[in-house]
Amino acid sequence: MKKQFFILLGVVGLGLASCSKEDDVTPSSLEGTYNLETIALKTKVVDEALEEENENVASQKMYYTFSADGTYKTNAYWSIGEIATDGTVSTGKYTVKGNTLNITYKDEDLGKEMTQSMQIKTNSDTQLVLFIGLDELKDSFKAAGTGLDPFTKAFLDLFLSQMVQFEYTLTFKKA
Numbered sequence: 001m002k003k004q005f006f007i008l009l010g011v012v013g014l015g016l017a018s019c020s021k022e023d024d025v026t027p028s029s030l031e032g033t034y035n036l037e038t039i040a041l042k043t044k045v046v047d048e049a050l051e052e053e054n055e056n057v058a059s060q061k062m063y064y065t066f067s068a069d070g071t072y073k074t075n076a077y078w079s080i081g082e083i084a085t086d087g088t089v090s091t092g093k094y095t096v097k098g099n100t101l102n103i104t105y106k107d108e109d110l111g112k113e114m115t116q117s118m119q120i121k122t123n124s125d126t127q128l129v130l131f132i133g134l135d136e137l138k139d140s141f142k143a144a145g146t147g148l149d150p151f152t153k154a155f156l157d158l159f160l161s162q163m164v165q166f167e168y169t170l171t172f173k174k175a
Contacts, residue, residue, distance in 0.1 A: 035172060036076065038056050040167075063075060071094070101118045102115050124174075127174060128172040137163070
């Protein structure tokens with residue numbers, strides 16, 4: 001459950017700082033279908049040892065298709081507690097500014113629309129690597145906190161106050 005919780009948090013989880021191409025990423029350069037291959041997660045909370053996990057998720061066949069018009073579709077859903085695919089295809093909007101990807105989606109557990117920022121680390125002809133660090137995670141949860149019931153907001157605030165390190169890397173293979 002803890003692993004699934006962190007997986008979701010990372011994608012809450014779907015923001016970006018340096019790219020393998022010299023030019024900034026544009027919607028047209030991001031256009032295409034990407035299959036999620038691996039998830040790497042490093043987390044550290046107060047008074048706990050650093051935890052590292054690397055998971056090959058290619059068999060789950062999760063994908064994102066980005067269109068040049070700023071829309072995307074995916075068969076993956078991200079929500080607190082899990083990352084999964086149930087065969088349902090959903091759509092949303094995304095923006096790219098510099099090497100930051102902002103994906104807007106509906107969080108099923110929180111019941112609200114959210115935006116996750118990720119750093120685009122690699123955007124090549126064969127691979128897309130996205131990274132969510134602690135700052136992106138905090139920004140996303142702070143934005144999510146508006147309009148939440150007091151208990152859920154307090155839980156998110158407590159969680160973030162205990163987080164010392166968070167590195168979530170999603171590696172996609174271009175189809």
